[in-house]
Amino acid sequence: MPRFPNPVRLTILTIGLALARAGLVNPKRVRRTTDLAWPRIVTGLARMSKNAVDVAFVGIAVGPAAIAGVGFASPYWGIAFSLGGGFAGGTIALVSQRYGAEAFDELGQAIRSSAALVLAVTFPVACLFWLFPTELISLMTGNETTVEMGATYLQILAIGVPFAGLNLIGSRIYIGMDDSWTPMLVRSGGAISNIVLSGLLVFPHGWGVAGAAWGTVLANVVVTAAFALGLVAGRLPIAGELPVQVNPAAKYVDGDTIRQLVHIGLPVVGRNMVWTVAKFPMLAIVALFGQNVVAAYVISRRIWGLMNTPGWGFGLASSSLVGQELGAGNELDAEEYARDVILFAVATYAVAAVIVFAFAEPIVVSFVGDASDPSVPFAVSLVYAACAAVMAQGVKGAAAGPLDASGDTRWPFYSQIIGMFGCAIPVAYLGATTSLGLLGLYLSFVAETTVPAAINYYRFSTGKWKAISREFRPGVSASDD
Template sequence: MPSVPNPLRLAIRAVGLALARLGAIDRDRAVRTTELAWPRIVTGLARMSKNAVDVAMVGVAVGTAAVAGVGFAGPFWGLAFAIGGGVAGGTIALVSQRYGADARDELGLAVRSSTALVVAMSLPVTLVFWLVPHELVGLLSSNDRAVAYGARYLQVVGLGIPFAGLNLVGSRTLVGADDAYTAMQVRGGGAVANIGLNWLFVFALDWGVAGAALGTVLSNVAATSAFAIGLVYGRAPAIGAFPVRVDPTGRYVDPETIRDLGRIGLPIGARNLVWTVAEFPMLAILDHFGEPTVAAFVIARRIWGLMNTPGWGFGLAASSLVGQALGQNDEATAEAYGREIVRFSVATYAVFAGCIATVAERLVVLFADGATSPEVPIAVSLVYAACVAVVFQGVTAAASGPLDASGDTRVPFASQFLGIFGGSIPLAYLGATTTLGYWGLYLAFLAETTVPAAINYWRFRTNKWKAISESYRPDVAAGDD
């Protein structure tokens, strides 16, 4: 991996080294974790910035109703990441263990099977979104203008769902092979291209929400093409060498590999789907507060996405490093990485949240027509609540990494489900129907993160994930026992 004088990399490394000086984590593990985590965090910032810019461009060019409409379409688009993320969660578990054991043929089979599974699962979803977008978005709101904007956005952006899923598989393959930097180049480049395309389509061509959706589709197609070229040929133009090559002519449907992907990935996909599904009742509840509150929530969630990007890095770094150690049958090192990455993650989240809190109002205004827009004060308050709640996400994301790498994926799904449907949604409903008001929304943010943080870390501490991982380790590693 090339040494890049990236300020974010230096900042994250500084946090890790500070923790090492305090004796909280091992210095060498802090450095290696940083090298895997920072490119994923940059990718996350690029992707979430793209999402934020989408909303900001739509808000400035079209108005509050369009922002609400894109928000109503959001949970449907989230299905792409529930589908692709679930399969890709299985991909990184299998790839990291096979990479650690140097079982390259089995690694290629895992990638090809992941590709086939993503395509088979995502194409029907794309078809439904193309045929009945208005009916789907109309389930969430009676605001005709917002529904019309949301339906148009959903119809176009749905074309990108298969490509978004394949991007996740490609990215997780590289991270599992100890190369988050190349994945960052591809997906980060796609995000930058997306912003440029959206500016062209939304402002220059005046295509509104449809232009924002089209930019998302085309950027995902470009990134998928780069991953495909790199994995097949071992390098991609303007990107460089890839750490692994995958023979595209091999088997794509291997029953045993598909079953492993399903057993590992289904709970991960369900975990991703929890928030996507939860957005439906959440947006319906917010609709009772009125259009400004819906727009404010959409803005706050976009900013939340920026603050949540350390989880992209530390969760996947934990999955990769723990998985590689398990592939070598080194359970002690796997546990040490898992424990220390949780501490590293929480400290980094705290720094991110503190930075966002200091500029919350200025950030929110960027998404609105102006500082006097009705959604601005509501969004600012929600962002402050998110700054507190997101720190606990550092535990949730990092503790789920070792569980995902080992195949112990059911508990993180259950914890996310309880946090959302046992805490966040009921609190938001109480806010909409009682004098609790906006405090219900603030507490909803907190419940969303504290419940899964407690459960995931408890599960990690039980060490049951080590035994579970044995059934997924490659034959090479199993033979070393």
């Protein structure tokens, strides 16, 4: 796998080797985890930058109504990613275990069945978005201009829904085969092409929100084509030779494989949907605090998202590495990998939190351009709370990695539901309706991560996930469960 010097990899590796020198983790595992994690983190940074630029384009070209329309459409687009990413959790579990066991025939079947499943699931969603975009946007706002722009954006995005799902499957396939470099190249390239296409369609052509939507759709088509070409040809330009070559003419629908993918992936879909669904009541509660707090909340969430990019890498690195060890029958090594990745992730999050905490105010001001803006003090305090909360995010995500790799995906799903709907949202509501005030929002940030972190780590510590993984290893059919 090609390597180029870069600050992201160097920073992560430095943190890991410092832990290794302290005798807390194995240096070999640090290097292998870093090699898998850093490209995924870069991908996350690219995607988040793309999202920000997309909104900025329509805001500059059209105005606030366009931003609102895109904002109301975004949760629906998020549903596509929740579905694709959820079933991709089953993909990485099956692919990594078969790759670790060198069961390449079963690996190809897992890949083809994953593609068939995600198409079957996302196509009805795409039809819903295409046929009823106005009705869906109208559920959240009655402003006619905003509804019109949001509906235009959502209807065009409907075309890209199946491609978005396939992209997530493609990414997890490569990561499950110990290759996060290729997904980084492909998806980061897709994010850059999205920015270029959207810019060209929004400004010179004057397409407004439609231009931004078409840019997103076309970029997703390009990424899907690149992943498919690589899997069929066994190589890609720049990325070079790939770990496997898949026969596209072989069987796609295999009952046992589909059942295993659904069994593993369905709880991950639910887990992914929790935050997507939770956006609606949470934003409604935040609105009770007033417009300045809403702006501050949005700013703090963007900063939170940047701090959370290590989780993009460590969670999937853990799933892949643990899954490979389980596939090879090395349960003790799998557990040791998982423990090292959890500690590695927490340390990396801690470094990010300390840096953001130290520069919270200038970072916040960069979003509004004016230090006297009334939202700034609220945003700074929320960022401080986010810095405390994000530490637990490292445990939450990294502890979910071995559970996902083993097929024990229900517990992370339960933990996400309990954390958001059982703790974070009720605490935020108490803050908005009682004398608890803004402290309720701060505590909701903490509850959102610490509760799932505690539950995920408890389940990991029981070791039951290792026994569950035996049901999904190569040569085991769903009927044997």
